[in-house]
Amino acid sequence: MKLNTTQKVHTLAVAALMWLGHMVSPAGAYDVIDVQHGGTLDGTVTLAGAIPEPKGFNLITFPDPTYCGRISNGKGWRLLRDFIVAPAGGLKNAIVTLEGAESGKPFDMSVPLIEARDCMFQPWITIVRNGHAVEVVNMDPVMHDIQGYETSPEAGARVLFNTPLILNHQHQRGNMRAVHNHAPGKSLVGPIYLNKGRRTFYMQCGFHAYMESWAMAVNNPYYAVTDEQGAFRIENIPPGTYQMVVWHPQAGPGATRTITISPDGTTTEQVALQAPKGNRTSYKVMDNPRFGLESLGHPVEIEPLVEHQH
Template identity: 75%
Template sequence: MTPKRSVLVVFACMGLFWSWSSAPAFSYNVVDVQRGGTIEGTVVLDGPVPEPKGFNLITFPDPAYCGRISNGQGWRLLHDFVVGENNGLKDAIVLLEGVEAGKPFEVSVPLIEARDCMFTPFVTIVRNGHAVEVINMDPVMHDIQGYETSIEAGARVLFNTPLVMNQQHRRGDLHAIHNHAPGKSLVGPVYLNKGRRTFYMQCGFHAYMESWAMAVNNPYYTLTDGNGKFTIGDVPPGTYQLVVWHPQTGPGSAKMITVQPNGTIVEQLSLPAPKGNRTPYKVMHNPRFGPESLGYSVEITPLVEHQQ
């Protein structure tokens, strides 16, 4: 029997896209695109790459198992900024607002895995009225806390529910492999209110587990690759708002563009690097916060990934 999987159904309301879109809601229609154009380019991070967030593993449950990915000194790093050549920013979302008719959606239900105490992917996209699938591949329990967010409306808690541990392993098995069936399912609806288009998920047990999603209302979107490059094709000729967003750079930015029949637009887009003290989670080399402070022996060994 195939095990059930955890499915979070997202019914996202059409609404304002933060501060840059005030267009009323509309239904998207699938049509044959005649003489469609292409938008391509690069998204760069404007400024120095921030240090990754650092989490002392002994302050969270399951330090030995979750330490399979760590820096070798007892800390889990969250690389929420991944930058390639020429400061190209990975996992920025680029999309068009204002497309009322065009190519069909080809996106399948996004799958978010809890694997080695890390949600992957870090950024994904959901379609309004469709679902996000979440599964646990770990032999430890996770606690999913879901929020809807926007700059204007702020964050609102959607749910807080356990994601039960995977029974295919012994609990906390440090040498666990993941070529097996996922953990037991749980199902719950997620309603994104008007004005909120982003969905944020964190583990209540392991704060370094984060995942972000954005609800879209048309299929003209993409995520940048490891060097910040992107391409959106088969765009109906017309004038639209080109939006770029990353969950750690603030509200994002937008500009109006006009796509000509069979034309190609090349855009160099940028997002500002955060300044100042952006997070309290930092690596601090203090022996008082080492494994020995627990009063019992625990070995944290990066068996899966030695983070830099």
């Protein structure tokens, strides 16, 4: 079936920004079988090196500073923590996948949901089956604009689409203390079809640059996203040898190692990803009167009613 322009936009609700083709095997058919004597992979992903400072975005330089300031540092800045590290060094939101599994347990058939809530895409990391659907909804009373990007070492980056995500009219307008106890608005839903060699995606709001979401498309259901302690667990794996790929959107190319899953056994892996060094971003919190609230020339109240960031 040939898709029209609108359908093509919805087809790519998230779009590629990083390229992992050199780390993974080509996409192929996956068969669901009754796994006999399956094994388990668990472990922890840590961050090696100093934890990078969060990115800082001056809210008055973007639309809707009052509403989006419901999450802010109390001085007019939104912080984007793309590295969440536990006291013991565990890294949250790292993706662990097993490449080479051509058959095994069934996929989770539910459609992943990404919400725009308080000017933040949630979750920050999503897993979607290659060729299947993802849904994006706006829970906010402000307009968002989905921009998608694709890149490769050979071709560089290019914009795939730019489409509005209309505001949710069910929200109680004008009430900065309102909670999201309403039904979601009209959503964008569509299957994701990947170009050869591209596995990861990036979505950003064109109006609010601090809104971003990453996703990876997978060809088998053997994957996990690390929790707050950096821990992961993948179960019911057919015994055999696989490539374990560990990746985080901001921690470089990731890590790949060969592992063996034994029948009815547990394989434990500890993986350290290297923290970026040097000046990684121009988005930083600055104490500069030229960028203070008074620079607008009229009163603006930015109160962190939902989360006071530190």
